[in-house]
Amino acid sequence: MALDPLAESITVQAENFKETGGTTFTYADNASGVRINGTYVDYWNADDYILIDFNVTTAGNYFATAFAGTTLDNREIKITIGTESVTVVLPNNNDWTTTVETVIPGHFSLSAGTHTMKIEAVGKQEWQFNVDKVVLTEGTGVDPDVTVGVDSEQAGELSVYPNPANDILYISAGAQVNYIVFNAMGQMSLIGKTLADGSLNISSLNSGIYFIHILNGDNIIAKQFIKE
Ligand SMILES: [Ca+2]
Secondary structure (H helix, E strand, O other), rough: OOOOOOOOOOEEEHHHHOEOOOOOOOOOOOOOOOEEEEOOOEEEOOOEEEEEEEEOOOEEEEEEEEEEOOOOOOEEOOOOOOOOOEEEOOOOOOOOOOOHHHHHEEEEOOOOEEEEEEEEEEEOOOOEEEEEEEEEEEOOOOOOOOOOOOOHHHHHOOOOOOOOEEEEEEEOOOOEEEEEEEOOOOOOOEEEEOOOEEEEEEEOOOOEEEEEEEOOOOOOEEEEEOOO
16 A cells, blocks of 8 residues: 555646647637637637647656646546547536646546647537646556555645544645545545645545546646545
């Protein structure tokens, strides 16, 4: 169950796309649909897509988390790398300009070297979502031994307490942070944002070992805790 501080985490920023395609939208920066708005890409319609190159230094299995925002229900995002594709329905976070982390089910087997990621708006609806980035983390997302990709120095600056915890868990981030809690099977158990005091309610969890991924800038800090 030990965390692996050497696990790779790769951030693929949507705005670094090299190519776009899909339907036409009036407000687009380019002929094919989407546009850069600060740190994210917006005005996605059905079938719009972007292609982004990224580099893998360590071959292995990676699972993906997408950072996207939408005010609408049942908006689907599709991530393709090479011949592997996964699609997930994004949560409606009622905000176009802030993005929430969504775990993409499944994983990608990546060789070392340059790959191209396709991020696509599937479905037939107009007004899909805004995408900030996709983070690839080494591990399948289902093996508790390899769930994390962290900067060990940054991980040392954050702690979760008390541990073991009963109903309330605190993250010593000094600010509200986004988090995802995984159970020992690697399944997502909780997702959300801490309260202003850094706390989250874990009373709904069964007793056992859990992993919490804490978003800190572009990094995901992973910590382990026990729910009593
Ligand atoms: Ca971005």
